[in-house]
Amino acid sequence: MDKILRINMGAQGGPKLEEAPVGEFAGLGGRGLTSTIVAREVPPTCHPLSQENKLVIAPGLLSGTTAAMSGRLSIGCKSPLTGGIKESNSGGQPSQVLARLGYAAVILEGKPEGDDLYKIFVNKDGVTITVDNSLKMLGNYATVEKMQKEFGETVACISIGQAGEMKLAASSIACTDMEGRPARHAGRGGVGAVMGSKGVKVIVLDDTGMSVRQPKDPDKFREANKIFVDGLRKHGVTGEALPAYGTNVLTNILNEAGGYPTYNFREGRFAGASKISGETEAALEFDRGGVPTHGCHRGCVIRCSGIYNDKDGHYVSKQPEYETVWAHGGNCGIDDLDKIAQMDFIDDDTGLDTIDMGVAIGIAMEAGVIKYGDSDGAISLLKEVGKGTPMGRILGSGAAVVGKVFGVERVPVVKGQAMPAYDPRAVKGLGVTYATSPMGADHTAGYATATNILKVGGYVDPLKAQGQVDLSRNLQIATAAIDSTGMCVFIAFALLDLPETFEALLDMLNAFYGINLNADNVADLGKTILKLERDFNNRAGLTKEQDRLPAFFKLQQVPPHNVTFDITDEELDQVFNF
Amino acid sequence: MMPDFDHAREVRCVMEGIDAGPFTSILQGGFIVRCRTGRTIEDLLTQDFGITGEYLERRLSTVFLEGQCVDDIGAAVARTGATLALSSAMPGLAGATLRRKGALSSMRGSITHNENSRPTDVVADGFITLKLFNVLSGELGPIFLARGIYVKASELADLLAMRGGAFRRGCTRLTMDDRPVDPETLLNSLGGLGSGLVRLVGARSASR
Incomplete structure (x- = not known):
């Protein structure tokens, strides 16, 4: 995972490829990488569907290894839905396959003239970009079926359906699962529309002939992964509730x-x-x-x-x-x-x-x-x-x-x-995150419940009331960091209750890259990412006035508890005071 | 008001081992149990239903009384007619927020139960509506089924209609008011009872 593939879809004479070493982006993965590239390279005031926007697709730091739960794929851009920076992530196979092919990121740039639709095929021998207008206005399932017939049953696909082709703001990007079904999605923020604006219908990934990424210290990595998996399996949420009921x-x-x-x-x-x-x-x-x-x-x-x-x-x-x-x-x-x-x-x-x-x-x-x-x-x-x-x-x-x-x-x-499935009048702390996340209303933006273990914002005494604002801030920082590892955010529950599981995650990162990351570094990474994203949004015109819930949440009580959202604007403005 | 327990029809389902699986929808949707009320949730669960304190500490992560999050089951009082919902650990930020004594409990302060007891609280025969979520349905369901739970006839009919196959696999013998009955006949009988109460009992087969 030491190179970045850039594809200029608007180059004269057709799409142009450029592969470069990961260079200044070394050490970044997932959301950390997508948000850094978007913040640096995309003009914040650009139209999200214009040639100036970029679609950045990045595996996590541990994707493509044998680390459990390491298969999240981050997709970043300026969002056509929110007008701000977006990182939307997905499960499925592509993150693992892309990482094994050696790519830290694939970046779609520019915008083609005309209405040709492209497919991109990546394997160990290189990258091929082809016009394939037979794919026009196909759904994801039919698209993937055609790709499997053409390139083999074992490929992984990143694709858009009709909504992405029409550049609709609620369109997603599909990732195939273990059965080759396009059932996993980077759903939020209209990332599918940005892929559609680049004229790309599908990216087909084939890691045949590639091997699992190897850690610098295999023994330590293997041991840490074992402890990590044990922690997930013995925890009530990750070992029981989620497997049994989803x-x-x-x-x-x-x-x-x-x-x-x-x-x-x-x-x-x-x-x-x-x-x-x-x-x-x-x-x-x-x-x-x-x-x-x-x-x-x-x-x-x-x-x-x-x-x-x-x-x-x-x-x-x-x-x-x-x-x-x-x-x-x-x-x-x-x-x-x-x-x-x-x-x-x-x-x-x-x-x-x-x-x-x-x-x-x-x-x-x-x-x-x-x-x-x-x-x-x-x-x-x-x-x-x-x-x-x-x-x-x-x-x-x-x-x-x-x-x-x-x-x-x-x-x-x-x-x-x-807004997702939690009424912010009943669970107000979630409302703080909905209001202030750079991503728009997003329940996963403050999902990393392990703030005490991560030592974000100091230890929270569960027996004392702490401000919802402080908690939301800490949760958002921790989540931004975990999103960069490529780890499924559901690992957070085991991290919350089992300190050795968090230590094992750090040990895996350290053993893989030969580094000495500690909890403070993880928190700093989360802060850095959030600041980048926040700064992008400010430059795009999304200021604190957009960090608000719709007024009806303050005015209309929700039964049965008949509560309203009563966190003040002044309190909300304190979330990003770090 | 006390439900009309005396006129409830009794449906008895004989099983190899009492398995809550076929009854999941009823256990999560709410059923009535008769018990001694006016005392804390902890006392109710340990003394009336024989659930150990160790189990409660280890497995009972999330508790709702009248829809409000309970942090201290040793202080919150279950009064007659109350609705009590029990769950093991839940995922998501919401799950972490709603869990009892969790680090994020202040994020749901407006729906947290005020655990003060009242001078008027008296321990007496009463009833509560109980809901079992997540893995507690399978773990605690058999305890309540063996003791007998009260549900509306229409709810049991819905269960039979929706999961008849699982019901037939789970129950080796069915009786209604001590008379053997097949699932189809039971379904028809329940249809005529509407929202009348049925006492549902999960009985272990004599062969075990």
Whole structure:
């Protein structure tokens, strides 16, 4: 992983390749690398779909090694959805394969003239870029199927569906999983539209003939990885809850807490929650011969995903995650898992962010386009996006646009990005992160719950109330650092409770690169990344006035607890005071 | 108001070993148990239901009383008619935030349960609605099923309709009011009871 591939899609005479040593970017990976390159090289005020924007695709620091959980792929750019910097990451195979091919990053630059569509093939012998207009307006599944026929069953693909080709602001980038299905997505921020603006439909990666990346100190690395895996396996979240039920195990407790946004954030509880919970989903999958415990990439030991079959045992989609089940389920008043799984497939195939699409449809329901609970109507609306109809293009532009078009006041977005599945009036600390993250409303921006272990911001005494602002700041710093390792953020739970697991993560990094990283260095890395991102946003015109939740969260109480979001603007402005 | 327990029909499901699996939807959606109320959650769970303190410390990570997060189960009082939800460790920032005595508990301060007991609290026969989430459904479900839980007939009918196969695999013998019944007949009978209460009992087969 010692080189960077730049492809100028707008070069005269056709796309031009340039490979260079990683150089000044050495030691950076994942979000650390994507945000550094975007902050340095992309003019903050550029149009996100212009030739000036860049799409940076980067494996994590430990991707391509035998380290468990190291398969997250970061994709960065200026976001067409938020207007700020974006890092969206995904599971699946491409991160591991790209790293084994030796690339720290692939950067798509420029913009081609004309409307040709390109495919890029990368293997040990080099890079080939070809026009392939037969791929136009294909879904991700059909695109990947064609690539597998052409290049072999074992390739990994990074692709866009129709939404990305149409450059819609809620479009995602798909990554293939272990079965070669394009079911893992860098969903947030409209990264698919930026790939579409570069004229690239698919990047095909083949690591045949390449070997696993080798650490500087194999013995120490192996030992650290063993401790790390043991920690993940023995922890109640990573060793039990996530493998058994997936992330959707959260439905019941968020609903019980009154923090489960229902009917477009009108209420905090959904009567049909138990019909779509993780417990129900896993039982249904088991009954139908599906798989409730399944990893999304080689080296995953948590295995929070699964396979969702219909009642006849046929594949419908990968197991819809909590955010998806909520967005298309409770948020829209839909309590039918079969319909939700169908919508998950349509999102994946068309290349759409499931959160933004579920929220967009919820807003359309509030506007009366269809009724709450109308699952067939919701499926029809989603299909409009892939067809490119005017209604489909409006929906595919995301929740904020849908709210404007239909004149709805209650539009749960921050910096234009739809809010995830936790009502910030009930869990206010999450609201602080939604408001202030450089990424827009993003639950994963403050996900690294291990702040005490990481020693970010000092030790937090669980028996004393600490300001939500301080906690949010610390969580965002820790998360930015973990996002740079390429590690799945779910490792944070084991790090939170098992100090030896965090030490093992540090030991793996140190043994692999021959360095002496400590907890302070990790925290510093997180701060550096956040400052870069924040500075980019400031220069793009996103200032503290955009670090706010929509006013309705302050004005409208959410039942059953009848609470509002009452963190002041002055407090929110203290998050980035480091 | 006390539900009409005396007129509840009884459905008994005989199993090789009491397995909560077929009953997941009922256990997570909420069922009624009769117990001594007016005392702390810890006392209720250990003394009435025989769950050990060690288990509670090790496995009971997340507790809701009336939808509010409980930090101290030794102080929060379960009164008759209350709804109590129990879960093991949960993922996500939200999961970490909602867990009891967690480092991030201040992030959900407005929905945290105030654990003060009241002078009027009296330990007496009563009932609560209980919900079991996550792996606790499988671990604690059999305890409550063996003791007998009360659910609406319509909820049991929904379960039979949705997961009939699992139900048939799990239950070697079914009775309704001590008379053998097959799942289809049971489904029809439950349909006529609407929201009337049914006492559901998971019984271990005599062969074990």
